[in-house]
Amino acid sequence: MAIHGIHTIDTGFVRPRFDxxxxxxENGRGAFIDCGTNHSVPRMLAALVDAGITAADVDWLILTHVHLDHAGGAGELIARLPNAQLLVHPRGARHMIDPSVLWAGASAVYGEAVMxxxxxxxRPVAAERVVEAQDGYIASLAGRPLHCLDTPGHAKHHIAIHDKQADVCFTGDVFGLSYREFDTAKGPFxxxxxxxxxxxxxxLHASIDRLLALQPVAMYPTHFGRIEDITRLAVDLHVQIDAMVALALEADAGPDRHARLVDGLTGLYAARAHAHGWNQGHVVLEQLLHMDIELNAQGLEVWLDRIAR
Structure with missing residues:
Protein backbone atom coordinates (compact mmCIF):
# COMPACT_ATOMS: atom_id res chain seq x y z
CA MET A 1 0.00 0.00 0.00
CA ALA A 2 1.36 3.39 -1.01
CA ILE A 3 1.94 5.98 1.71
CA HIS A 4 1.93 9.59 0.45
CA GLY A 5 2.10 8.21 -3.08
CA ILE A 6 5.30 6.26 -2.35
CA HIS A 7 5.41 2.73 -3.79
CA THR A 8 8.11 0.25 -2.77
CA ILE A 9 9.37 -1.96 -5.60
CA ASP A 10 11.30 -5.17 -4.97
CA THR A 11 13.87 -5.15 -7.78
CA GLY A 12 14.41 -8.93 -7.51
CA PHE A 13 18.17 -8.58 -7.06
CA VAL A 14 19.78 -11.38 -4.93
CA ARG A 15 16.68 -12.42 -2.94
CA PRO A 16 13.21 -11.13 -2.05
CA ARG A 17 13.21 -7.97 0.10
CA PHE A 18 16.92 -7.35 -0.44
CA ASP A 19 17.02 -4.50 -2.97
CA GLU A 26 2.03 13.03 -7.48
CA ASN A 27 -0.97 14.28 -9.49
CA GLY A 28 -0.45 11.67 -12.19
CA ARG A 29 3.29 12.25 -12.56
CA GLY A 30 5.99 9.82 -11.42
CA ALA A 31 9.57 9.77 -10.17
CA PHE A 32 11.64 6.65 -9.66
CA ILE A 33 14.33 6.59 -7.01
CA ASP A 34 16.98 3.98 -7.88
CA CYS A 35 16.18 1.18 -10.29
CA GLY A 36 18.09 -2.03 -9.57
CA THR A 37 19.69 -3.86 -12.50
CA ASN A 38 18.71 -4.43 -16.12
CA HIS A 39 16.77 -7.47 -14.93
CA SER A 40 14.68 -5.18 -12.72
CA VAL A 41 13.27 -3.09 -15.58
CA PRO A 42 10.11 -5.22 -16.08
CA ARG A 43 9.32 -4.82 -12.37
CA MET A 44 9.80 -1.06 -12.60
CA LEU A 45 7.42 -0.82 -15.55
CA ALA A 46 4.91 -3.09 -13.83
CA ALA A 47 4.97 -0.74 -10.84
CA LEU A 48 3.76 2.05 -13.13
CA VAL A 49 0.77 -0.04 -14.17
CA ASP A 50 -0.01 -0.84 -10.55
CA ALA A 51 0.16 2.86 -9.69
CA GLY A 52 -2.16 3.81 -12.54
CA ILE A 53 0.32 5.80 -14.62
CA THR A 54 2.29 5.16 -17.81
CA ALA A 55 5.95 5.36 -18.79
CA ALA A 56 5.22 8.71 -20.46
CA ASP A 57 4.07 10.09 -17.10
CA VAL A 58 7.48 9.65 -15.45
CA ASP A 59 9.47 12.88 -15.09
CA TRP A 60 12.50 11.65 -13.15
CA LEU A 61 14.77 8.71 -12.54
CA ILE A 62 16.78 9.77 -9.49
CA LEU A 63 19.84 7.75 -8.51
CA THR A 64 21.16 7.87 -4.95
CA HIS A 65 24.50 6.68 -6.33
CA VAL A 66 25.83 4.63 -9.23
CA HIS A 67 26.65 1.31 -7.56
CA LEU A 68 25.11 -1.32 -9.78
CA ASP A 69 22.45 -2.63 -7.38
CA HIS A 70 21.04 0.92 -7.42
CA ALA A 71 21.79 2.11 -10.94
CA GLY A 72 22.75 -0.85 -13.13
CA GLY A 73 19.45 -0.73 -15.02
CA ALA A 74 19.35 3.05 -15.46
CA GLY A 75 20.20 3.05 -19.15
CA GLU A 76 17.65 0.38 -20.03
CA LEU A 77 14.93 1.99 -17.91
CA ILE A 78 15.43 5.58 -19.08
CA ALA A 79 15.21 4.32 -22.68
CA ARG A 80 11.63 3.27 -21.87
CA LEU A 81 10.68 6.54 -20.18
CA PRO A 82 10.30 9.01 -23.06
CA ASN A 83 9.85 12.16 -20.94
CA ALA A 84 12.11 11.42 -17.98
CA GLN A 85 15.43 12.93 -17.04
CA LEU A 86 18.07 11.09 -15.04
CA LEU A 87 19.18 12.92 -11.90
CA VAL A 88 22.50 11.91 -10.34
CA HIS A 89 25.36 13.32 -8.26
CA PRO A 90 27.84 15.30 -10.39
CA ARG A 91 30.54 12.70 -9.66
CA GLY A 92 28.27 9.95 -10.99
CA ALA A 93 26.99 11.65 -14.13
CA ARG A 94 29.90 10.67 -16.38
CA HIS A 95 29.49 7.01 -15.39
CA MET A 96 25.89 7.05 -16.62
CA ILE A 97 26.84 8.69 -19.90
CA ASP A 98 29.75 6.28 -20.39
CA PRO A 99 29.44 3.24 -18.11
CA SER A 100 32.58 1.52 -19.41
CA VAL A 101 34.60 2.34 -16.30
CA LEU A 102 31.84 0.98 -14.04
CA TRP A 103 31.67 -2.18 -16.12
CA ALA A 104 35.44 -2.67 -16.20
CA GLY A 105 35.83 -2.17 -12.45
CA ALA A 106 33.06 -4.58 -11.53
CA SER A 107 34.12 -7.12 -14.16
CA ALA A 108 37.65 -7.14 -12.74
CA VAL A 109 36.17 -8.28 -9.44
CA TYR A 110 33.36 -10.60 -10.54
CA GLY A 111 34.24 -11.61 -14.11
CA GLU A 112 32.37 -10.92 -17.34
CA ALA A 113 30.11 -13.98 -17.09
CA VAL A 114 28.87 -13.11 -13.61
CA MET A 115 28.34 -9.49 -14.63
CA ARG A 123 23.54 0.83 -21.45
CA PRO A 124 24.73 4.45 -21.76
CA VAL A 125 22.37 7.35 -21.08
CA ALA A 126 22.36 10.24 -23.56
CA ALA A 127 24.15 13.22 -22.04
CA GLU A 128 21.25 15.58 -22.76
CA ARG A 129 19.00 13.51 -20.50
CA VAL A 130 21.36 13.61 -17.51
CA VAL A 131 20.94 16.31 -14.85
CA GLU A 132 23.60 16.80 -12.18
CA ALA A 133 22.19 17.07 -8.65
CA GLN A 134 24.32 19.60 -6.84
CA ASP A 135 23.79 19.82 -3.08
CA GLY A 136 20.43 21.53 -2.55
CA TYR A 137 19.08 20.80 -6.05
CA ILE A 138 15.28 20.55 -6.03
CA ALA A 139 13.56 18.22 -8.47
CA SER A 140 9.92 19.20 -8.89
CA LEU A 141 7.39 16.41 -9.30
CA ALA A 142 4.11 18.08 -10.24
CA GLY A 143 4.99 20.79 -7.74
CA ARG A 144 6.15 18.35 -5.06
CA PRO A 145 9.73 19.33 -4.15
CA LEU A 146 12.32 16.57 -3.85
CA HIS A 147 15.44 18.02 -2.22
CA CYS A 148 18.79 16.43 -3.09
CA LEU A 149 21.42 16.36 -0.34
CA ASP A 150 25.11 15.58 -0.82
CA THR A 151 25.67 12.69 1.62
CA PRO A 152 29.16 11.15 1.31
CA GLY A 153 30.59 8.47 3.56
CA HIS A 154 29.42 5.37 1.74
CA ALA A 155 30.39 6.87 -1.62
CA LYS A 156 31.56 10.31 -2.69
CA HIS A 157 28.88 10.37 -5.39
CA HIS A 158 25.98 9.74 -3.01
CA ILE A 159 22.86 11.83 -2.59
CA ALA A 160 19.86 11.39 -0.33
CA ILE A 161 16.46 12.79 -1.28
CA HIS A 162 14.33 14.66 1.25
CA ASP A 163 10.64 14.54 0.39
CA LYS A 164 9.30 17.35 2.57
CA GLN A 165 5.69 16.70 1.63
CA ALA A 166 5.85 13.12 2.93
CA ASP A 167 8.38 14.06 5.65
CA VAL A 168 10.71 11.19 4.68
CA CYS A 169 14.19 10.67 3.22
CA PHE A 170 15.27 8.23 0.54
CA THR A 171 18.70 7.24 1.78
CA GLY A 172 20.29 4.79 -0.65
CA ASP A 173 23.05 3.22 1.44
CA VAL A 174 24.06 6.17 3.63
CA PHE A 175 21.56 5.32 6.40
CA GLY A 176 22.61 1.68 6.46
CA LEU A 177 21.01 -1.66 5.69
CA SER A 178 17.82 -2.81 7.38
CA TYR A 179 16.51 -6.16 6.23
CA ARG A 180 13.00 -7.13 7.23
CA GLU A 181 14.15 -10.65 8.23
CA PHE A 182 15.80 -9.07 11.29
CA ASP A 183 12.73 -7.19 12.51
CA THR A 184 11.71 -8.07 16.08
CA ALA A 185 9.33 -6.72 18.70
CA LYS A 186 11.98 -4.04 19.26
CA GLY A 187 11.53 -2.79 15.69
CA PRO A 188 13.94 -2.73 12.77
CA PHE A 189 17.57 -3.81 12.99
CA LEU A 204 29.39 8.89 7.09
CA HIS A 205 28.82 10.08 10.67
CA ALA A 206 28.21 13.61 9.36
CA SER A 207 25.80 12.47 6.64
CA ILE A 208 23.74 10.45 9.11
CA ASP A 209 23.56 13.47 11.43
CA ARG A 210 22.53 15.69 8.53
CA LEU A 211 19.60 13.43 7.72
CA LEU A 212 18.65 13.05 11.38
CA ALA A 213 18.56 16.84 11.77
CA LEU A 214 15.70 16.96 9.26
CA GLN A 215 13.62 14.95 11.77
CA PRO A 216 11.84 12.82 9.15
CA VAL A 217 9.16 10.40 10.29
CA ALA A 218 10.73 7.61 8.21
CA MET A 219 13.68 6.65 6.05
CA TYR A 220 13.56 4.62 2.85
CA PRO A 221 16.91 2.80 2.44
CA THR A 222 17.49 0.71 -0.65
CA HIS A 223 17.98 -2.37 1.55
CA PHE A 224 15.04 -2.59 2.35
CA GLY A 225 11.87 -0.54 2.60
CA ARG A 226 10.38 2.05 4.97
CA ILE A 227 11.82 2.22 8.49
CA GLU A 228 10.81 4.35 11.44
CA ASP A 229 12.27 4.84 14.97
CA ILE A 230 14.90 6.96 13.26
CA THR A 231 16.66 8.40 16.31
CA ARG A 232 17.42 4.95 17.76
CA LEU A 233 18.60 3.65 14.42
CA ALA A 234 20.93 6.62 13.94
CA VAL A 235 22.51 5.92 17.33
CA ASP A 236 22.91 2.26 16.35
CA LEU A 237 24.65 3.28 13.14
CA HIS A 238 27.05 5.65 14.90
CA VAL A 239 27.99 3.01 17.49
CA GLN A 240 28.60 0.37 14.83
CA ILE A 241 30.65 2.63 12.56
CA ASP A 242 33.01 3.26 15.48
CA ALA A 243 33.07 -0.45 16.35
CA MET A 244 33.82 -1.40 12.75
CA VAL A 245 36.64 1.12 12.53
CA ALA A 246 38.09 -0.29 15.76
CA LEU A 247 37.89 -3.82 14.35
CA ALA A 248 39.64 -2.68 11.18
CA LEU A 249 42.48 -1.00 13.04
CA GLU A 250 42.94 -4.06 15.23
CA ALA A 251 42.91 -6.45 12.26
CA ASP A 252 45.40 -4.26 10.42
CA ALA A 253 47.97 -4.89 13.14
CA GLY A 254 48.24 -8.64 12.51
CA PRO A 255 48.30 -11.34 9.82
CA ASP A 256 45.26 -12.58 7.87
CA ARG A 257 43.67 -9.14 7.97
CA HIS A 258 40.70 -10.00 5.77
CA ALA A 259 39.79 -13.20 7.62
CA ARG A 260 40.07 -11.44 10.97
CA LEU A 261 37.83 -8.65 9.75
CA VAL A 262 35.20 -11.08 8.46
CA ASP A 263 35.20 -12.92 11.78
CA GLY A 264 35.07 -9.69 13.76
CA LEU A 265 32.21 -8.22 11.73
CA THR A 266 30.24 -11.47 11.94
CA GLY A 267 30.64 -11.49 15.71
CA LEU A 268 29.65 -7.83 15.99
CA TYR A 269 26.45 -8.24 13.98
CA ALA A 270 25.55 -11.52 15.69
CA ALA A 271 25.90 -9.98 19.14
CA ARG A 272 23.85 -6.94 18.20
CA ALA A 273 21.15 -9.01 16.51
CA HIS A 274 20.88 -11.23 19.59
CA ALA A 275 20.59 -8.15 21.83
CA HIS A 276 17.86 -6.94 19.47
CA GLY A 277 15.87 -10.09 20.22
CA TRP A 278 16.72 -11.93 17.01
CA ASN A 279 17.42 -15.57 17.81
CA GLN A 280 17.68 -17.46 14.53
CA GLY A 281 21.34 -18.24 15.08
CA HIS A 282 24.73 -17.86 13.44
CA VAL A 283 24.04 -20.01 10.39
CA VAL A 284 20.99 -18.00 9.30
CA LEU A 285 22.75 -14.73 10.08
CA GLU A 286 25.70 -15.68 7.88
CA GLN A 287 23.33 -16.74 5.10
CA LEU A 288 21.54 -13.40 5.17
CA LEU A 289 24.57 -11.16 5.70
CA HIS A 290 27.37 -13.09 3.95
CA MET A 291 27.56 -10.65 1.01
CA ASP A 292 27.37 -7.57 3.23
CA ILE A 293 30.01 -8.85 5.64
CA GLU A 294 32.37 -9.59 2.77
CA LEU A 295 31.81 -6.18 1.16
CA ASN A 296 32.12 -4.37 4.49
CA ALA A 297 35.41 -6.14 5.16
CA GLN A 298 36.68 -5.13 1.71
CA GLY A 299 35.53 -1.55 2.21
CA LEU A 300 37.30 -1.29 5.56
CA GLU A 301 40.47 -2.68 4.01
CA VAL A 302 40.41 -0.10 1.21
CA TRP A 303 39.97 2.58 3.88
CA LEU A 304 42.90 1.19 5.90
CA ASP A 305 45.14 1.22 2.85
CA ARG A 306 44.09 4.77 2.02
CA ILE A 307 44.79 6.21 5.47
CA ALA A 308 48.15 4.38 5.56
CA ARG A 309 49.39 6.27 2.47
Missing part, protein backbone atom coordinates in the same frame (compact mmCIF):
# COMPACT_ATOMS: atom_id res chain seq x y z
CA UNK A 20 14.35 -1.82 -3.31
CA UNK A 21 13.55 0.97 -5.69
CA UNK A 22 10.81 3.49 -5.12
CA UNK A 23 8.14 5.17 -7.22
CA UNK A 24 6.66 8.48 -6.06
CA UNK A 25 3.39 9.49 -7.72
CA UNK A 116 26.21 -10.50 -17.60
CA UNK A 117 24.17 -12.89 -15.47
CA UNK A 118 23.66 -10.67 -12.41
CA UNK A 119 23.45 -7.19 -13.95
CA UNK A 120 23.25 -7.37 -17.73
CA UNK A 121 25.29 -5.18 -20.07
CA UNK A 122 25.22 -1.52 -18.99
CA UNK A 190 20.24 -1.83 11.15
CA UNK A 191 23.91 -2.00 10.22
CA UNK A 192 26.19 0.35 8.27
CA UNK A 193 27.56 -0.46 4.86
CA UNK A 194 31.22 0.32 4.14
CA UNK A 195 31.47 -1.45 0.81
CA UNK A 196 34.37 -0.50 -1.50
CA UNK A 197 35.83 1.85 -2.39
CA UNK A 198 35.04 5.22 -0.81
CA UNK A 199 34.09 4.54 2.80
CA UNK A 200 34.93 7.47 5.06
CA UNK A 201 33.79 7.12 8.69
CA UNK A 202 33.81 10.82 9.53
CA UNK A 203 31.84 11.72 6.42
Missing amino acids: AAYLIV EQEYGRL ILPTTSPVQFDPEE
